[in-house]
Amino acid sequence: MSSETITLGQAVAEVHSHGSHDAHGHDHHHEESFLSKYIFCTDHKMIGKQFLITGIIWAIIGGLFSVLFRLQLGYPEATFPFLEDLFGKWAAGGRISNEFYYALVTMHGTILVFFVLTAGLSGTFANILIPLQIGARDMASGFLNMLSYWFFFGASVVMFASLFIQTGPASGGWTVYPPLSALGQASEGSKLGMDFWLISMALFIVSSLLGGLNYISTILNLRTKGLSMTRLPLTMWAIFFTAVLGVLSFPVLLSGAVLLLFDRNLGTSFFLSEIVVKGEILPNEGGSAILFQHLFWFLGHPEVYIILLPAMGMVSEILSVNSRKPIFGYLAMVGSMFAICILAFLVWAHHMFVTGLNPFLGAFFVLLTLLIAVPSAIKVFNWITTLWKGNVRFTPGMLFAIGFVSLFISGGLTGIFLGNSTLDIHLHDTYFVVAHFHIVMGVASFFGMFAGVYHWFPKMYSRFLNNTMAYIHFWVTFVGAYLIFWPMHYAGLAGMPRRYTDWSNWQSFNMFADMNRFISTVAMIVFAVQLLFVFNFFYSIFKGRKVTSKNPWGANTLEWTTPITPGHGNWPGDVPEVHRWAYDYGKDGREFIPQTEPIGANESKH
Amino acid sequence: MSGYFILAILGLAFILTFQIAKASEYVSVLKGEEKSFKQNNRINAFLMIVFLVLGLAGAWWCNELFYNKTLLAQPAASDHGEKIDFMLILTIAVTGLVFLLTQILLFWFAYKYQFSERRTVYYFPHNNKLELIWTVVPAIFLTLLVGLGLFYWFKITGDAPKDAQIVEITGKQFNWMMRYPGKDNILGRKNYRLTDASNGNALGVDWEDGASHDDIEATEMHLVVGKSVQLVINAQDVIHDVGLVHFRLKMDAVPGIPTTLWFTPLYTTAQMKEITGNKEFVYEISCDQICGSGHYSMRGVIIVETQEEYDAWLASKKPQYLTVKEAATPTPAPADSTAAVSVLNASKPLAQLK
Structure with missing residues (x-):
């Protein structure tokens, strides 16, 4: 029985009672100073919490921005005097100015894609889960891990500062295509704000690389005895592939950012050629604006999977635990993630079908893009089969995991439209795209993140989140997400372009005023419910119901063999040995x- | 004042929710965690099925509300657009089936296999046959979609017919400028360094090139119904995008890299007014690539008309070269500046298509 192993572990702990049992030779019983415990901490669990809380703060800011621009879109005629009180010239007369609108949209995208769903999601769970699930004392390099957070913090400070400069933050869209982002004359947001954006992204990329290298080396090298790669929980596989994607693709974005900084400040012409802006004839010739798009999307597309894969991994784990049934097709799940990881590098130009890309080249990108639907379909059917004949417990984590699958299906299927270049000619840069990527990458990944937070909160803080608030959070968010994004497909099928502040002067697009008002109203309600979650999160850290057993969900993986509140080093005694897969x-x-239990003599084979 | 009122209500709602949440947690402890877990599980399982039913009904209702506002309700205005519409309907049908199948199974299983003490789960870690089926079947459908998609893609992006009319469209913050090649059907050479809007040369045409002398510039695009047109697309400052929703087409306008797009308009503006039942109907060119603070207002107009109407319109326009020359005759000064930079003339192969 598993309880025997645990008792044994405790006995060992007692024998070793103080110090010395830690692989680092680090004594976690002595009083740590506030600075070393909470700020410059090398404990992976604390770093994970730092990522999570920073991510939550960014999510509130990024979400609030969307509420602000939804005010403009939903109520284009109305004035909101409080906006002028808050934002001065950016909302003169209580109406959001065009520059402000584009700054809000740009920052909303940048913040949520990079700072929340990359750092806040994979940063958090990679840090918290890797050592706990592979049976390691800590990351391969605790110091690099700490640096990874602090570079992220630095990136955050620079990006946050850019919100307050006189000409405003970057406002050319989160994809910052030059020449718009390269020429201060072309847009207010392309002045100082754009330099801040690029510097912040450079710091962010350093953070991602430090983190990613650490995750890869930890998973490859520090697995406990018996934990072969094929026994890893799917969360670990997902985070491993995520880290590989990040390490190989983020440097390309860094090169793009640096070249753009050169074009902006040093007079180079990497992305600029034959430009007349506001009557001024620029000397730059020979550059290619499209080159930047290649550099951007070479990261930008893998980035989608960097966001989505950890969510997939956590959802697989949570679905299995709460169906009380093994994940269906473990090897196929790993294989499909591997396929997605490889294909992620080969599809970037599907964002560029209408840039004048060579149609012959485009054809390969169509083929490779639609190939991704095959591993995605495998995953969906495997998740559904995991539920089949299970015994489903609707914990808050499980609810969000099921919501993830539903959203992933809905948003994934519209990808089959957009990846097909023929349809992309029609649907590119319309609201169809907005609906597609918000559902599949935005909301679905958020659901994976929420599932993870609800599931592992007991491990992080030794307390539970409040269930009633969690149920309200789930149902309102789930219904709200569909109410917001489902109708947008129709606007897209009407050809309505994205990134328009106002459609009233267009014959072709002015018939969706009611829809926009409805979407804006739902968006505000959903945002308010996220604040309820944030409240639940912080309240429960201090006042939540206490966890009373080591393994509250009855899960197999190693993190649930640690004490209720694990110290630095995770296991008080020896690191547990693994004898079986996680499912x-x-x-x-x-x-x-549990994985720690040896295979019994009469156990059936699978 | 009403703002504070709303804030107060929101605050109260928050506190109320919190108190209820807190109270229900105490109740569950009193009742026994086991019992309240089962109750919550039943409620959530029921909500799963409610969500499925209401969700599908909602999707139907949404379609009723908005279908007629989309372009699916009106015919495509170009030959390429008809292909794209067919492809779109086919993709909606295939993905729609998968959508229904998977969503129904997902929520139905969640409901059906909700926790019960009596149930023993079926240990079912893998099944090669099943997995093979759902690898191969999607692959077949995707091959079909890719094959047809690429067939159309090469037709649409292929070479324009030899007799296609050429129109140049240039985007700048925040409007579109058109240029017609005139009788010789050749667009005059351009050099961006010659751009001088105040002297009638907003496009940077090189007047030294004789082919430019009969070029006609306009702010609206006029096309002939049933006659293929090839657009030569340029941008002066930042990337724009020529969005032609009714023709179902779009193509980026990139500074320094001319792009092209060709199609055949099928209905005149007047015909489309009848088809759509909208007297105000007009073919619009929307900028579909963010280009600065006025992006949302970068609107152009296309008038599709009969050959006679088009000829009459063309005859009413004077070549830009003549306009500029007449304006310049009293003061010969601008000619010098043109001469000074003419050394830099770069030949633009795409501008001389044909």
Whole structure:
């Protein structure tokens, strides 16, 4: 029985009672100063929490920005005097100015894609889960790990500062295509704000690389005895592939950012050629504006999977634990993630079908893009089969995991439209795209993140989140997400372009005023419910119901063999040894069999 | 004042929710965690099925509300657009089936296999046959979609017919400028360094090139119904995009890299007014690539008309070269500046298509 292993572990802990049992030789019983415990901390669990809380703060800011521009879109005629009180010239007369609108849209995208769903999602769970699930004391390099957070913090400070400069933050869209982003004459946001954006992204990329290298080396090298790669929980595989994607693609964006900084400040012409802006004839010739798009999307597309894969991994784990049933097709799940990881590098130009890209070249990108639908379909069917004949417990984590699958299907299927270049000619840069990527990459990944937070909160803070608030949070967010984004497909099928502040002067697009008002109203309600979640999060850290057993969900993985509040080093005694894969749920009539339990003599094979 | 009122209500709602949440947690502890877990599980399982039913009904209703506002309700105005519409309907049908199948299974299983003490789960870690089926079946459907998609893609992006009319369209913050090649059907050479809007040369045409002398500039695009047109697309400052929703087409306008797009308009503006039942109908050119603070207002107009109407319109226009020359005759000064930079003339192969 598993309880025997645990008792044994405790006995060992008692024998070793103080110090010395830690692989680092680090004594975690002595009083740490505030600075070393909470700020310059090398404990992966604390760094994970730092990523998470910074991510939450950014999510509130990024979400609030969307509420502000939805005010403009939903109520284009109305004035809101409080906006002028808050933002001065940016909302003169209580109406959001065009520059402000584009700055809000740009910052909303940048913040949510990079600072929340990259750092806040994979940063958080990679840090918290890797050592705990592979049975390691800490990351391969605790110091690099700490640097990874502090570079992210630095990037955050620079980006946050850019919100307050006189000409405003970057406003050329989160993809910052030059020449718009290269020429201060072309837009207010392309003045100082754009330099801040690029510097912040450069710091962010350094943070991602430091983190990613650490995740890869930790997963490859520090697995406990018996934990072969094929016994890893799917969360670990997902985070591993995520890190590989990040390490190989982020440097390309860095090169793009640096070249753009050169074009902006040093008079080079990497992306500029034959430009007349506001009557001024520029000397730059020979550059290619499209080159930047290649550099951007060579990261930008893998970035989508950097965001999505950790969510997929966590959802797989949570679905299996709460269906009390093994994940269906473990190897196919790993294989499909591997396929997605490879294909992610080969599809970037599907964002560029209408840039004048060679149509012959485009054809390969169509083929490779639609190929991704195959591993995606495998994953969806495997998740659904995991539920089949299970015994489903609707914990808040499970609800969000099921919501993830639903959203992933809805948003994934519209990808089959956009990846097909023939349809992309029509649908490119319309609201169809907005609906597609918000559902599949934005909301779905958020659902994966929420599932993870609800599921592992007991491990992080030794307390539970409040269930009632969690149920309200889930149902309002889930219904709200569909109410917001489903109708947008129709606006897209009417050809309505994205990034328009106002459609009233257009014959072709002025018929969606009611829809926009509806969407804006729902968006505000959904945003308010996210604040309820944030409240629940912080309240429960201090006042939540206490966790009373080591393994509250009855899960197999190693993190649930640590003490309720693990110290630095995670296990007080020896690191546990692994004897089986992570998904022996409902086997031989037993509800669950932890990974630490040796294979029994009469155990059935699978 | 009403703002504070709303804030107060929101605050109260928050506190109320919190108190209820807190109270229900105490109740669950009193009742026994086991019992309240089962109750919550039943409620959430029921909500899953409610969500499925209301969700599908909602999707139907949404379609009723908005279908007629989309372009699916009106015929495509170009030959390429008809292909794209067919492809679109086919893709909607295929993905729609998958959508229904998977969503129904997902929520139905969640409801059906909700927690019960009596249930023993079926240990089912993998099944090669099943996995093979759902690898191969999607692959077949995707091959179909890719194949047809690429077939159309090469037709649409292929070479324009030899007799296609050429129109140049240039985007700048925040409007569109058109140029017609005139009788010789050759667009005059351009050099961006010659751009001088105040002296009638907003496009930077090189007047030294004789082919430019009969070129006609306009702010609206006029096209002939049933006659293929090839657009030569330029941008002066930042990237724009020529969005032609009714023709179902678009193509980026990139500074320094001319692009092209060709199609055949099928209906005149007047015909489209009848088809759509909208007396105000007009073919619009929307900028579909963010280009600065006025992006949303970068609107152009296309008038599709009969050959006679088009000829009459063309005859009413005077070549830009003549306009500029007449304006320049009293003061010969601008000619010098043109001469000074003419050394830099770069020949633009695309500007002389044909």
